[in-house]
Amino acid sequence: MTYLRSYPNLLADIGGTNARFALETAPGKHEAILVLPCAHYPTLSDAIRAYLTSPVAAGVKIKKAGVAIANPVHSDVVQMTNHHWSFSIQAVQKEFDFQTLLVVNDFKALAMALPFLDHTQKYQVGTGQPQNNSAIGLLGAGTGLGVSGLIPTKHGWVALDSEGGHTSFSPTNQREMSILQFALQKYKHVSSERLMSGAGIQLIYQALASNQNLTVDDIDTPEITRRGLNNECPVCREVLSTFCELLGTMASNLAITLGAKGGIYIGGGIVPRLGEFFSTSNFRQRFEQKGRFANYLGQIPTYVITEPYPAFIGVSALLAQTDQ
Structure with missing residues (x-):
């Protein structure tokens, strides 16, 4: 196969749980996708090497690579917040003889993907x-809570580096105040991520059960979610409802902060798994629940991203900018 320019490029989406890899064989064409558990590899380099020697990518020569990672990227050294990997960008580039190695925050990459998503994604x-030429907001709950946005300029979209998931959690009713009080017994600072994440679902479950003087079962997030969706456990059902409402408030805060009249997008791994439950929850009601700004928010659309590998689209767009 003959590739134009530098193709194939290596694309990676590194989260706290999984490392996703793909080859970009032409603009926007992503093949040979492989998901590797981060816990199985001591370092990022080990995971990259495992992918490049796997049957789907063995023998491919890579000159350009783009990595989206669930972490701030402010210098050459990256120390992951939700995983133990730490690496030097320059050292990894040299190790694999990449001409270009672009490493960006995963939600910055995801934000860059938003203009390219169609109705099937x-x-x-x-x-x-959505209003044309307006800012777009993005947040997503998974291992952590990612936040970003897109700002339109005459030269194209600019994606924001943001750690908005670590803003302080702000309750809006008595139930949420009791959840915050419970969480403060464990943590000096309760961020939005503490509650709007996989671990956050467990924390909400523990708080609600404790506040209702109920026995707290030793169950993880997938089991809480399963019981809640199947209506097998009233507390688990309440956990999911609370989670959706908290996300609605967080989304509205982001919308009015950015003036995101281009829409708010919800990514991450949790919401797509909730399916119809999320659509019929009070998420949208809470999104518009802003007093004098209710009408303002009512005009802003909210979307759930269903594309399974959106970060590849975004990091591909950012990598393409290095040719300009």
Whole structure:
């Protein structure tokens, strides 16, 4: 196969749990996707090497690589927040003889993907219409809580580096105040990520059960989610409802902060798994629950990203900018 320019490029999406890899064989064409558990590899280099020697990528010569990682990227050394990997970007580039190695925050990459998503890769929750040439907001719950946004300029979109998931959690009703009080017994600072994440679902479950003087079962997030979706456990059901409402408030805060009249997108691994439950939850009601700004928010659309590998689209777009 003959590739134009530098193709194939190596694309990676590194989270706290999984490392996803793909080859970009032409603009926007992603093949040979492989998901590797981060815990199985001592370092990022070990995971890259495992992919490049796997049957789907063995023998491929890579000159350009783009990595989206669930972590701030402010210098050459990257120390992951939700995993133990630590690495030097320059050292990894030299190790694999990459001409280019671009490493960016995963939600910055995901934000860059948003303009390229079509109706088969997202669905709308509630009403609202996007305004052209307006900011777009992004947040997503998974291992952590990612936040980003897109700002339109005359030269194209600019994706924001943001750690908005670590803003302080702000309760809006008595139930959420009791959850915060419970969490403060464990943590000096309760961020939004503490509750709107995989671990956060467990924390909400523990708080609600404790506040209702119920026995706390030793169950993990997938089991809480399963019981809640199947209506097998009232507390688990309440956990999921609370999670969706908290996300609605967080999304509305992001919308008015950015002036995101282009829409708010929900990514991450948790919400797509909730399916119809999320669509019929109070997420959108809470999104618009902003007093004098209710009408303002009512005009802003909210979308759930269903594309399984959106970060590849975004990091590909960012990598393409290095040719310009």
